[in-house]
Amino acid sequence: MELYLPIAELPMNVFMLLGMGAAVGFLSGMFGVGGGFLLTPLLIFSGIPPAVAVATVSSQIVASSASGTLAYIRKKTIDVKLGGFLLVSGMIGSGIGVWVFGLLRAVGQLDLVIALSYVTFLSTVGALMLTEALRAIAAQRAGKPLPVGRPAARGWMQRLPLRVRFPRSKLAISAIPVVVLGVAIGFLGALLGIGGGFIMVPALIYILKVPTSIVIGTTLMQTLGTMAFATIMQASTNQTVDAVLGLCLMVGGVIGAQFGAQVGQRLRGETLRALLGLLVLSVGVRFAVDLVVMPKELYSITHSSGAGL
Template sequence: MDVYLPIANLSVNALVIVALGGGVGLLSGMFGVGGGFLTTPLLIVYGIPPTVAAASAASQVTGASVSGVVTHWRRGGVDVKMGGVLVAGGVAGSLAGAWLFRLLQAQGQLDTTIAVIYVLLLGSIGGLMATEALGTILRDRRGAPPRARKRRHHPLVAALPFRTRFYTSGLYISPLAPLLLGFATGVLTVMLGIGGGFVLVPAMIYLLGMATAAVVGTSLFQILFVTAAATLIHATTTKAVDIVLAGLLLLGSVVGAQLGVRLAGRLRPEWLRLLLAAMVLVVGTRILLGLVWQPAELYSVELA
């Protein structure tokens, strides 16, 4: 069943887009990531222009996050104080990201920049996740005891002033650390159409030293508000949000997020991380090939 996307200016199979949204929503509920880090590149691979893919994916991530946040909130897994600081930084980062987005768009370098950043991010994050997951699986097979990891924040975080307590997260740190972290994810949200969760979640664990029980819910809480702000910014400035595309993605992602939350507690986390890492690396490799392969047609003419 084909539908026409008015902003992207092409027809797509609606069932494929809904299924893509459902898969990304599944990841959102399972890992606490917005899923945009896979939505945007998969849309690009499918043939959606990168500018429209990035802008529309942000609105899809908002819908997927709503569903996940509600479930984690009921379980007491959301640190509202920490999330509020992350949101404040994220909104500021969204404004900065919108300025950078328009600058690159005016210079005609936006599509290439988005693709290059995705290759670097997906390659590095996917490689680290795969290495950690494989190490855990091999240690289990050898019968070796799991490595004990002390929960502590990074020394640079400890050096920041104005410490305060985040009770749900079990932290006594400066709010400047989550504020800067939120700012960085806000820039990524606008530029790439991602929720930033695949950067935010490991940063909350390894840099801030947050309690694992509060990481996923708090990450989705931040993603919810920042992606909503990013969608509003795109709709009013870049005009690149395709409401039909976003609606199809949302239809699948809301259902997928609920399933993901339920599956997260039933499957072994190391195998889930390995599967996610494999998907991330495959998508990153496909985008890299798109950058370096010589196209069949070296030139194209597009009528305005």
């Protein structure tokens, strides 16, 4: 049963779309990540234009983070003030990302930049995660588990100006690193179609020293607002959000996440990190292979517009 995607301008099997959404939802539920950095490459590998894949995954991330945000609001484990700083700065970063997205698309370099970014980003993150997890597993088997430590006190941040108090997180830190983090995550989210939770969470814990109980809910709040803004901007500015594709992915993702959460609870933390690192590294390698392997069609026809053309 094929379904025509109006923005992607191609027919796709509806069960394959539901399956992709379910697969990424399963992985998201098992590993506790948003899944945007996995879903975007999967759509690209399936033939969806990169511009449409990035923009549409943003809408899927909005749906998946909305329910989580509501749950953490009920638990009162969100630092609204900190989340507000991250949200506003994230929207600025998203605006810049959408502008760069449109600029790269206009000059015909968007696909290459997305592929190179994913190769660098996923390969680095995947290799680091896999190495850390394997070291932890080896140390545990040898009877010498690695100590779980945090970096030294944030001395350099204590000297920065514009200090702000965040009572809910019991912090008094400069607003500068908070804003920089929000802008960076917003930019990456708009340009690459990732929620950024797997970057935001460790950054809040290990750099800003936000209590772990507050981190996840605050991150979800920032992700929800930032990606909603990015989706609106992509739809109005670049017209690359495919609502039909997004709906199929949302339905499949909700179903898959329920099963993934059940499996994830049965695995050890080190095993989960190793599997996730291997998965992320594999996607990065796949992008690298696609960049160097000769395509089946050496030439493609594109439409250009302009005065006198």
